[in-house]
Amino acid sequence: MAELWQTLIYYFQFPLVQYALIVSLLIALCSSLLGVTLVLKRFSFIGDGLSHVAFGAMAVSASLHTVITIENDMILVLPITVLSAIFLLRTSQNAKIKGDALIAMISVGALAIGYLLMNLFSNSANISGDVCTTLFGATSILTLTISEVWLCAIMALLVIIIFILFYHKIFAVTFDENFATATGVNANAYNLLIAIITALIIVLAMNLVGSLLISALIIFPSLSAMRIFKSFQSVIICSSIISVICAGMGIILSILYSTPAGATIVVADIAVFLLFSLVSCFMTKRAHA
Amino acid sequence: MAMQLQCKNLVLGYEKNIILQDLNFTVSNGDYLFILGENGSGKSTLMKALLGLNAQISGEINFCGDTNKNQIGYLPQQTITQKDFPASVREIVQSGCMNRCGLRPFYNKQEKQLALDMMEKLEITHLAKRCYRELSGGQQQRVLLARALCSARKMLLLDEPVTALDAKATHEMYELIANLNKKDNMTIIMISHDIQASVKYASHILHIGGKQLFYGSKIDYMNSKVGQAYFSSSGGDIYG
Numbered sequence A: 001m002a003e004l005w006q007t008l009i010y011y012f013q014f015p016l017v018q019y020a021l022i023v024s025l026l027i028a029l030c031s032s033l034l035g036v037t038l039v040l041k042r043f044s045f046i047g048d049g050l051s052h053v054a055f056g057a058m059a060v061s062a063s064l065h066t067v068i069t070i071e072n073d074m075i076l077v078l079p080i081t082v083l084s085a086i087f088l089l090r091t092s093q094n095a096k097i098k099g100d101a102l103i104a105m106i107s108v109g110a111l112a113i114g115y116l117l118m119n120l121f122s123n124s125a126n127i128s129g130d131v132c133t134t135l136f137g138a139t140s141i142l143t144l145t146i147s148e149v150w151l152c153a154i155m156a157l158l159v160i161i162i163f164i165l166f167y168h169k170i171f172a173v174t175f176d177e178n179f180a181t182a183t184g185v186n187a188n189a190y191n192l193l194i195a196i197i198t199a200l201i202i203v204l205a206m207n208l209v210g211s212l213l214i215s216a217l218i219i220f221p222s223l224s225a226m227r228i229f230k231s232f233q234s235v236i237i238c239s240s241i242i243s244v245i246c247a248g249m250g251i252i253l254s255i256l257y258s259t260p261a262g263a264t265i266v267v268a269d270i271a272v273f274l275l276f277s278l279v280s281c282f283m284t285k286r287a288h289a
Numbered sequence B: 001m002a003m004q005l006q007c008k009n010l011v012l013g014y015e016k017n018i019i020l021q022d023l024n025f026t027v028s029n030g031d032y033l034f035i036l037g038e039n040g041s042g043k044s045t046l047m048k049a050l051l052g053l054n055a056q057i058s059g060e061i062n063f064c065g066d067t068n069k070n071q072i073g074y075l076p077q078q079t080i081t082q083k084d085f086p087a088s089v090r091e092i093v094q095s096g097c098m099n100r101c102g103l104r105p106f107y108n109k110q111e112k113q114l115a116l117d118m119m120e121k122l123e124i125t126h127l128a129k130r131c132y133r134e135l136s137g138g139q140q141q142r143v144l145l146a147r148a149l150c151s152a153r154k155m156l157l158l159d160e161p162v163t164a165l166d167a168k169a170t171h172e173m174y175e176l177i178a179n180l181n182k183k184d185n186m187t188i189i190m191i192s193h194d195i196q197a198s199v200k201y202a203s204h205i206l207h208i209g210g211k212q213l214f215y216g217s218k219i220d221y222m223n224s225k226v227g228q229a230y231f232s233s234s235g236g237d238i239y240g
């Protein structure tokens, strides 16, 4: 135990480790904030599709490295993902097109194209390693560069501020979109806002858990919170606390046992979900007794 | 009296299937309009079109004067049944104040007070912290009514507001709405199958069934063929 503690202290002497932890906590906070809305609006599948698009965009950016130098992959990944988010939202609202089929097409297509591009153009020696990193997150969060850390921190803060400012509107639009529209609230604009923030969060979270595991980071904390809490506000607060704690635990465990950070965080989220499900079962049993 | 809402040659339907046509009516400040018609005649469709939730096939719906959608309250017919939505009664009633906020991010003191007052009015104050989905149908209806009252400043549209309410609550509900109509000069548009209530409270009646069967004042309706046929077929006693 003392030895583990020593290791931990040793690692946290490095500023980059500290930054990485802070950024992970911020990302976890953001993704849980919006998770509740995405789950309730049945948008979680959009999040899943978007994460694959982000992977494809990442691959495009990586293969462009051979032609031009790109300071930061996000310059390309971010706009592509945001545009796809807007597109997916538009089509899912249009009842005439089979929205779910289209999303499946786009997300699988993006995966295939991304993998192909990486194989064709990447000059890296370890392609499958690169692919694995993009899909499941860096094996160690410590490989984040300082510019990525700053960009993440700024975007995360932006998302949190937007969420707080639009909290009541997001609630109104999530709870009853028809009522909001009928009484003159511009629900479409807020849906658009939600889609854009989702895209931001997905691009952010890609660094932490990789594109395949993002949905878990978004939905697990909110599903856990919804097991026990019954008001929107308490669910939001609870899910952000769960998410932050799980991310912190996951990072620390991954450093101690050198496990992949993303997967460790998601496993922590799953454990909390199971725990909360048990507690809620127990509570309903008691209520009936 | 100032005109608030005008429908001209309105045709409504879903995907080219025409459900209602030839709608021509106006609603003025302080009117109390009852919309009557059989099940499936398109009453809810009409109300949704007025609110901009459904597009019309052709014709015009115009809000006139200084009335705009930010001053409208709405009670939908179906209560929202999203299964596990976590929302407390207070959060829902407060969300009715949303259209007063504009771009302001948070509710101000008056708006919070308004939500409390409306909960008081509908006797759901003791439910404020309860989860909406765990309430009974009648309680849920009161919550949505309180929300509608929060958002209504000039006009209130109600789609069968009393269906889930018990006799006492129904009576109180009608009195409450009549009071809003008289004291606050709130325009009311109500869909109902309750003939007695229409006779007692309405100022105007719109009777639909495929097209506009009747539009006019209550007195004219009671003396019209359509009105008398409707009353006798539904066994109502007009003068009761």
Ligand SMILES: Nc1ncnc2c1ncn2[C@@H]1O[C@H](COP(=O)(O)OP(=O)(O)OP(=O)(O)O)[C@@H](O)[C@H]1O
Binding pocket: B014, B019, B037, B038, B039, B040, B041, B042, B043, B044, B045, B046, B077
């Ligand atoms: N979303 C929809 N898509 C297609 N048709 C619809 C839709 N909603 C309603 N309809 C049809 O439109 C017609 C009118 O429906 P509407 O709900 O307006 O009736 P209503 O007058 O409100 O009836 P009720 O008294 O039962 O509430 C019905 O025949 C119904 O089948």
Ligand SMILES: [Mg+2]
Binding pocket: B043, B044, B045, B077, B159
């Ligand atoms: Mg109806």
